[in-house]
Amino acid sequence: MIDFPSGEMVGIFGPVSSGKTFLIKQWLKTQNRFVAFDYSGEMLEYEMYSQAPKALYERLKENRYFFQLSYLPGPEVELDFHYVLWSLWFLPVKKLLVCDEVHRICPVSGVNSDMETMLRFARHANLSFIGASQRIADVSKLFTSGCRTTILFHTREIRDIQAIDDRWGCGDLVRDLRPLIYDDYRKICTQTPQAVVCKKGQEPEVIEL
Amino acid sequence: MSKAKEEKIINTETETRPAIAQMSGYDSPESLEKSLPESTAKNLFGEDSAAPIVKKRGRKPGKKIQPVTMENGDERYNAAVARMSGFGGAQVIKTGFSVTGKPLDDSETTDVDDVFYVLSKNYGLDPSKSAIFMSIYTILLLARMIAVRMMGTTSIDMWSKFDGMFDKKKKETLEQ
Numbered sequence: 104m105i106d107f108p109s110g111e112m113v114g115i116f117g118p119v120s121s122g123k124t125f126l127i128k129q130w131l132k133t134q135n136r137f138v139a140f141d142y143s144g145e146m147l148e149y150e151m152y153s154q155a156p157k158a159l160y161e162r163l164k165e166n167r168y169f170f171q172l173s174y175l176p177g178p179e180v181e182l183d184f185h186y187v188l189w190s191l192w193f194l195p196v197k198k199l200l201v202c203d204e205v206h207r208i209c210p211v212s213g214v215n216s217d218m219e220t221m222l223r224f225a226r227h228a229n230l231s232f233i234g235a236s237q238r239i240a241d242v243s244k245l246f247t248s249g250c251r252t253t254i255l256f257h258t259r260e261i262r263d264i265q266a267i268d269d270r271w272g273c274g275d276l277v278r279d280l281r282p283l284i285y286d287d288y289r290k291i292c293t294q295t296p297q298a299v300v301c302k303k304g305q306e307p308e309v310i311e312l
Numbered sequence: 313m314s315k316a317k318e319e320k321i322i323n324t325e326t327e328t329r330p331a332i333a334q335m336s337g338y339d340s341p342e343s344l345e346k347s348l349p350e351s352t353a354k355n356l357f358g359e360d361s362a363a364p365i366v367k368k369r370g371r372k373p374g375k376k377i378q379p380v381t382m383e384n385g386d387e388r389y390n391a392a393v394a395r396m397s398g399f400g401g402a403q404v405i406k407t408g409f410s411v412t413g414k415p416l417d418d419s420e421t422t423d424v425d426d427v428f429y430v431l432s433k434n435y436g437l438d439p440s441k442s443a444i445f446m447s448i449y450t451i452l453l454l455a456r457m458i459a460v461r462m463m464g465t466t467s468i469d470m471w472s473k474f475d476g477m478f479d480k481k482k483k484e485t486l487e488q
Contacts, residue, residue, distance in 0.1 A: 151366070154353040158366045160345060177353050186348060193333060193341040220335045227332045 105300060105310060107133055108252045110197065112225060114205075115235040116242075116263075117256025122283045122296045122312060123235045126254065127201060130233070131171070137199035139173040140187055142180075142207065146173035153177075156186035167194050184208050185217050197229045205234030206241040214243050222249045240266040253301040257282040273299055273307040280309065391423045402428035413442025 107113075107130040115123045124145050131137060131146075138159070139146040152159045153175040163170060176183035184202075191198050200221075202208065209218050222245050225232050236242050239255070240262040247253065247270050255267060257280035268274035276299050284294035301307045338344040402421075405428075409416045422429050440446065 153366070154351050155366050156352060157345075157348040157350050160348050164345075179352055183352050186352070189336040189338060189344055190348070192336050193328065193338075193344060195328060224332055224335055228328045 110231050111251040112249050113233045114247055114250040114253040116239040118237055118258050120285050121256035134199055135169050139201040141173045141175055142204045149173040160190045163190055167196055180207050188217055192228050199231040201233045203235045206236045209243045209246045211241050211243050214245055239263050251303050255299040271301045
């Protein structure tokens, strides 16, 4: 298992059922202060706030040293993200914001000012960020270039391979990875996946999960 | 780095620089708090919907245990009082039955108000129900048979001989 790169911006990319959410959940077990911006309701085991920015803020104020929360946004995703981001921003402690389906708030077509500020200055506000998406080609380059660590799971999507080649130059490596095989009926993993880890300033590396 | 030192670093508050904090567009946490809506949910007509859903973790409130007093008529309390009444007489009775080989079961006893009642139809001495009594009974029976054999009589004669022995003694004492 890859250790959580604390204090960094991390991107995780891979198709459906490739191991992204599993990896995030494993990392979250080691974290004491995080909010998971949860579109798909996959983090329901944590204290959950659904479209309730004020309640979330009051909870953060109540105990800023320990919070393991999930926030379910409504149809106005960017508005919810705005409130969650700035509620965390002011906390004078190290904290983590997790966002699955990051292309919803950080699309390739362009990012809003909240997202841009976060991508550029999160580390100065002691905010770590994990963004995950199925389609790397749909995510803004501002995010992928800002990631200190990027984890890529196996994919054969031409558009994604091209995007990976364009950004890290390791499309072939990603295409040849061993994919996760998960039996949804029996709820067991029949094949563990490999992933490519791209760290800033280092060569891409294939690791076993 | 030692673990304690590492913990200290992690838990140390690190104030965000004012320039960074202002990037949020809010002057201070207070102004952010004032601007936060209760809910961002909207219904189909664009109006604010009902209260937002908040699911906090934690223990669910369980059934409260009532304090045991005479007033609330707690069954356990009444049963305890019943067993204590008569200086533990209930326990003596129960022990008596178990000694005789017929221990009382729960259906044979009851506590009404603060009085202990036994509803058993068991009779006290039934040697066939207890191994101890069976053995004592057998020994006594064998002893009697041996005694009859040794005296060379039938059992009826043996008792008459015993009576005769006492009769002689009575006569002697009267003569004296």
